[in-house]
Amino acid sequence: MPTGVALRDVREQLFAAAERVLLRDGPYALTSRAVTTEAGVAKGVLHRYFTDFDAFLAELVLDRTAAIRLQEAALRETAGDGDIVDTLTRVLTDLFTSVAAAIVALVIARDELRARLRETTPVGVPMLIEATGMVAGYLAAEQDRGRIRVEADVNTLALTLIGSGHLISADRTGTRPGEAAVHKVVATVLAGVIRGR
Known part of the structure; x- marks a missing residue:
């Protein structure tokens, strides 16, 4: 699979997970661990694509x-x-x-x-x-x-x-x-x- 497609898919998966956490639990519950858990990926995946959580x-x-x-x-x-x-x-x-x-x-x-x-x-x-x-x-x-x-x-x-x-x-x-x-x-x-x- 081309790298650009994979990157976009992972980003969208993480963004969608963040939205679900945000809607369900509010802004103070939104952490990198909550996002990666919701997305069903290892915590390191988020940091592979983004320098830190605020960049994400x-x-x-x-x-x-x-x-x-x-x-x-x-x-x-x-x-x-x-x-x-x-x-x-x-x-x-x-x-x-x-x-x-x-x-x-x-x-x-x-x-x-x-x-x-x-x-x-x-x-x-x-x-x-x-x-x-x-x-x-x-x-x-x-x-x-x-x-x-x-x-x-x-x-x-x-x-x-x-x-x-x-x-x-x-x-x-x-x-x-x-x-x-x-x-x-x-x-x-x-x-x-x-x-x-």
């Missing part, structure tokens, strides 16, 4: 934030179709019930990880920054189509939506907000900026 975690975060950038293009393509509030409700519900919310908690919990991520994301929290960009891009596309008022500040609206979504979803041990709660937040934030509402 940084790569995990960067890999998962890249996925949000891919979603951004797909979301922009939907501009002009469907109800804006419904679309953003789905986006925020999916975002904050996925591993993304757990990764944000991980970044906040680990000082060394945040320091490493500052090399690529000098301000803000990775995942939240990319998610904000995704929502701002979608709102700008809707603005270009005349469905969002031209005077609306789409960057501030996106920050407000992502910040609000994170706040109501941040407690991993509590009950996640339902779609109705997210819909209410989106509708409130966008009140007065959607044409025809």
Whole structure:
């Protein structure tokens, strides 16, 4: 098997294991031993591919934030179709019930990880920054189509939506907000900026 394929498979196996531990047990339970045990590999396997555990975690975060950038293009393509509030409700519900919310908690919990991520994301929290960009891009596309008022500040609206979504979803041990709660937040934030509402 080509080396690149094997490396990618091992990395994905370790990343998937880390996500399972993170979702099940939270950021403080995420250790190299927990990841390798979950992945069913020897502890040395992680250190064969990554200089240390924080390097592994940084790569995990960067890999998962890249996925949000891919979603951004797909979301922009939907501009002009469907109800804006419904679309953003789905986006925020999916975002904050996925591993993304757990990764944000991980970044906040680990000082060394945040320091490493500052090399690529000098301000803000990775995942939240990319998610904000995704929502701002979608709102700008809707603005270009005349469905969002031209005077609306789409960057501030996106920050407000992502910040609000994170706040109501941040407690991993509590009950996640339902779609109705997210819909209410989106509708409130966008009140007065959607044409025809």
